[in-house]
Amino acid sequence: MTTSARRHEAHLLWASRPSLALLLHAARFAPPIARVPRLGWVVRDPVLCREVLNGHRHFTLVGEGGVGHLWAQVLGDYVTELFDGPGHLRLRTKARDLFTTKTSAGLVAEAFDAPLTELTARLRAGETVDIADASRVLVGRMLATLLGLPTDRSDEEFRAIFAEGERLAALALSTTSSTVLTPQAVTEAREIVDRMTAGIPAGYRDAAPGTLLGRCRELDLGPEVTRGLASLLLVAGTETAATAMSRAVALLHDHRRVDALLAEPDLVDDVVREVLRVVTPAPVIGRHVSADVEIGGRLLRAGEQVLLLTYAANNAAGRFDPGRDYVPETRQLWFGGGRHLCLGAALAKAEMAALLHALVRTGRPWRVVHRKPARRVLIPRYESLQIALAGGS
Ligand code: HEM
Structure with a gap:
């Protein structure tokens, strides 16, 4: 890894989320699992992270410390059933086919083909393109497509949709140590959810069979669960995806891998996997201990909280290298694990x-002309x- 690539990585992390950068820095000197005042148990070892994610009898995400606890406050108590236990299993069983490789390719083609053709042309014409902004607009388009909102909109409107998802996720920013939301945050989050999912009941009723909402109807999810699921997609699939997209472009440039990709476009899938490992857009996953359990030789008591440092766990394997072999310890920890494994992977x-x-279709290597990290955001980007x-030019 070049010094400048390392510098860009470190700068981005510290500028975007200093508290996370500090935690990750400290974790480098910590044991695989350690108890930290105010945070609870902190795990940085990939195998132990997976043990927690798979330990459904001892860990939950609906108790304090887990993301389900946050969303129950916003969406209502039915989320508790939806997020864990039998309700979750029913939902995941039904929703399994919502985002297969095939349906995802169809959704991406529908939402991205036209704007990406334009992006390629703009670059070819010698324009400078802001890939971070373009990624936000693209993901805004995807959200509109998923939520059954009109897609005949301006980029400005797609930016606004993206910003709603980002704001909703940011309400969790202050929750590294607690998942109890302030009444003000709950009100604000509810307003966003109401705005963004207002069309779901009608969409659920009328959407064409091939659309996401049409498929939710065919799966008989019901309008309330579909609305809960739509809110989740908005939170889970917004900043994560846009960050991964733009950081892929920067990492390839900084690690001088663009020429290799242009020479062999089939490497795209390997690049995507390696970018996800290094970027880990969900850098921390929280869980609540629901029953006493021993992990890594430490006794975790019911009621305690656990923070899985997935960023540290994934990055322990080494620097960005798209030629890297499959890493069995991490597998695809960037998408979580166990029964909450990312639905939108x-x-x-x-x-x-x-x-x-x-970008490959431009036929020429790209260079980063200018970059600016986002400040105080949930996901370094x-x-x-x-x-x-x-x-x-
Ligand atoms: C690079 C982008 C993404 C990353 C790195 C990512 C990562 C994750 C992770 C780590 C989890 C597990 C959280 C936990 O166990 O507490 C998760 C769950 C989830 N993700 Fe993603 N995600 C991404 C994009 C998406 C997209 C695009 C969607 C859909 C539009 C999506 C939908 C979901 C949903 C619905 C869940 C909850 C699953 C459940 O609880 O059963 N994600 N994601």
Whole structure:
């Protein structure tokens, strides 16, 4: 890894989320699992992380410390049933086919084909393009497509949709040590959810069979669960996906891997996997201990909280290297594990691959002209990442 690539990584992390950078720095010197005042148990070992994610009898995400606890406050108590226990199993069994590789490819083609063709053309014409902004607009389009909102909109409107999802996720920003939301945060989150999911009942009733809402109807999820699921997609699939997309472009440039990708576009899938490992857009996962259990030789008591440092766990395998062999310890820990494994994993990978293919289609290497990290955000990311084709104006 070049010094400048390392510098860019460190700068991004510290600028975007200093508390996370500090925690990850400290974790480098900590044992695989340690108890930290105010935070609870902190786990940085990939195998122990997976043990917690798979330990459904001892860990839950609906108790304090888990994301389900947050959303129950916003969406209502039915989320508790939806997020864990029999309700969750029923939902996941039914929703399994919502985001397969095939359906994801269809969704990405529908939402991204036209704007990505334009992006390729703009770069070819010698323009400088802000990939961070373009990723937010693309993901805003995807959200509109998923939520059954009109897609005949301006980029400004897609940015606004993205911002709603980002704001909703940011309400969790202050929750590294607690998942209890302030009444003000609950009100604000409810307003966003109401605005963004207002069309769900009608969409659920009338949407065409091939659409996401139409498929939810065919799966008989019911309008309330579909609305809960839509809110989750808004939170889970917004900043994570856009961050991964733009950071892929920066990482390839910073690690001088663009030429290799242009020479062999089939490498896109390997690049996507390695970017996800290094970026780990969900850098921390929280769980609540529901029953006493021993993990890594430590006794965790019911009622305690656990923070899985997935970023640290994934990055322990080494620096960005798309030629890296499969790492059995991490597997795909960037998408979590166990029964809450990311529902939108195939969609996220298809979104990232589509952007990279659009850049490959320019036929020329790109260079980063200017970059600016976002400040105080949930997921370390670029506010702006301007690229141009090498040899262009
Ligand atoms: C690169 C992008 C993404 C990453 C890294 C990512 C990561 C994750 C992780 C780590 C979890 C597990 C959280 C936990 O166990 O507490 C998760 C859950 C989830 N993700 Fe993703 N995600 C991404 C994109 C998406 C997209 C695009 C969607 C859908 C549009 C999505 C939908 C979901 C849903 C619905 C869950 C909850 C699953 C459940 O609790 O059963 N994600 N994601």
